Amino acid sequence: MSWSSGDFRASAELLAKNGVLEDQKSLRFKKRETEVYIGNLPLDISEVLQKAPGPGPARITACTRFIPKTHSDARKPETPRTAVFAVPMEMRGPFLVLLLKECFRDLSWLATIWNVGGEVGLLVTSVVPQTPFFWAMHITETLQENMQTLFGALAVAEEQQPYLQPSVVQRGTRGLAEHHLGDYGWAWNRCWVVDRVDSWAVVMFIDFGQLATIPVQSLRSLDSDDFWAIPPLTQPFMLEEGILSSCQVINRILKGKITGTLNLESHILKFEEFK
Secondary structure (H helix, E strand, C coil): CCCHHHCCCCCCCCCCHCCCCCCCCCCCECCCEEEEEEECCCHHHHEEEECCCEEEEEEEEECCCCCCCCCCCCCCCCCCCEEEEEEEEEHHHHHHHHHHHHCCCCCCCCHHHHHEEEEEEEEEEEEEECCCEEHHHHHCCHHHHHHHHHHHHHHHHHHCCCCCCHHHHHCEEEEEEEEEEEEEEEEEEEEEEEEEEEEEEEEECCCCEEEEEEEHCCCCCCHHHHHHHHCCCEEEEEECEEEECCCCCCCEEEEEEEEEEEEEEEEEEEEEECC
């Protein structure tokens, strides 16, 4: 299969001209003391997804708890509130292991993301609003090569891939669906069916860390292993301090350093942005 740079869809435009990624201005963050709750959340994704009756993003709720002041504390100095966040279901280890088994038949990607450390540049692809959690691409030469290879191949193949019959769409189905890239428009990208309700499918766009609810009849076939040779382009992160204040951070580059991993979910790396 061959293609040219002219075949690349909007997804590839996330890379700046001449392969050099543009720096973006640092975003402001709201700082407060943060705790993370892992908990025994249900593995059935349908129990935690907020499904809309029509197409659009499907979100997984992060649990937030604030400690209120009591009457006896009225005259005492105000103390910082403690926010407690649940790890999003789509970032949890069991969810990612199932995704990797069914889509890539390989778990080695988890080992590679543990090796990320030191100073990094992250291209943010998705955020869980008002939480410290986000998905981002770790900017390296390998990432740029994988983006060009994958998005170029999908651009060539998209019109050749038949639409799936609704009867074959079920949990675990690999497919191709249109994904909205903000100002960059729409592009066909790899996805995995997380759940199905009647004529709607909840899909995970694997290379962007985003969930969406789409019509079942809008899914194209993408079952050839050739399209799944490149591992997921994005991975989960958590801010060391503060929370993301706005979804405007999506498609922007954050520069900072990796400070460690999240307890019990060590594939989620903690990130501190340079000020």
